[in-house]
Amino acid sequence: MLNLNQETPYDNLPLDDFKNTVLSCQQCELCHTRTNVVFGSGPIPCNLMIIGEGPGEQEDLQSLPFVGRSGKLLTKILEYVSINRDTDVFIANTVKCRPPNNRTPLQAEIDSCKPYLIRQIKLVKPKILLLLGSPSLKTILEETLTITKTRGKWYKTIVDYMSDPLYIMPLFHPSYLLRNSSQEEGKPKWLTWQDMKEVKSVLRFYEQNPVQVNKILVDT
Ligand code: SF4
Numbered sequence: 001m002l003n004l005n006q007e008t009p010y011d012n013l014p015l016d017d018f019k020n021t022v023l024s025c026q027q028c029e030l031c032h033t034r035t036n037v038v039f040g041s042g043p044i045p046c047n048l049m050i051i052g053e054g055p056g057e058q059e060d061l062q063s064l065p066f067v068g069r070s071g072k073l074l075t076k077i078l079e080y081v082s083i084n085r086d087t088d089v090f091i092a093n094t095v096k097c098r099p100p101n102n103r104t105p106l107q108a109e110i111d112s113c114k115p116y117l118i119r120q121i122k123l124v125k126p127k128i129l130l131l132l133g134s135p136s137l138k139t140i141l142e143e144t145l146t147i148t149k150t151r152g153k154w155y156k157t158i159v160d161y162m163s164d165p166l167y168i169m170p171l172f173h174p175s176y177l178l179r180n181s182s183q184e185e186g187k188p189k190w191l192t193w194q195d196m197k198e199v200k201s202v203l204r205f206y207e208q209n210p211v212q213v214n215k216i217l218v219d220t
Contacts, residue, residue: 008115022116030109041064049089054105057102059071073178074091077196094139097109141170169199
């Protein structure tokens with residue numbers, strides 16, 4: 001599990017200065033091929049945070065996360081459990097710049113961007129963190145298991161910004177669901193609906209009973 005309490009060079013920067021630092025970053029090779037840096041979007045702080053892989057073509061053009069086909073599906077998935085993507089969730093990516101041809105981010109690129117992600121989590125202060133796809137799973141959980149083995153399971157870690165642990169669940173990436181669109185019981189899309197229903201129930205419970213959240217979650 002990544003230590004989310006570790007210091008970053010950006011811990012003392014106010015949000016605007018931090019954001020400007022990210023938007024002008026040239027710390028890895030992706031700065032040469034991006035159109036825009038995609039910082040992330042949503043309220044800060046926020047109980048729910050989603051971390052995807054990296055910007056795609058539309059995200060790179062618009063400087064917003066999850067606005068292409070995958071993004072539309074993500075919006076639909078969130079709406080299915082009455083989560084408003086503009087007001088109820090902060091959405092970010094593991095790397096803030098688009099990898100050429102939407103390839104998987106290289107480890108060096110992920111490592112360069114990691115302090116930004118850690119600082120973002122400290123700012124957003126989520127109570128629940130959802131990991132979409134393999135790069136965010138491997139970055140946050142430092143997990144060698146596949147997304148198929150880990151999706152829908154709760155993990156937890158201690159964070160400095162609250163007394164309760166931060167609960168983390170890996171989910172299938174919407175782009176995977178676009179390629180596997182069957183809604184038949186047991187298929188990836190159906191499993192994701194079930195996962196989201198559980199996320200929503202925990203979110204609701206946490207909002208109403210913040211100190212008791214641990215009691216309804218199974219230790220991992
Ligand atoms: S991916 Fe991250 S580290 Fe690399 S240039 Fe973009 S913001 Fe900087």
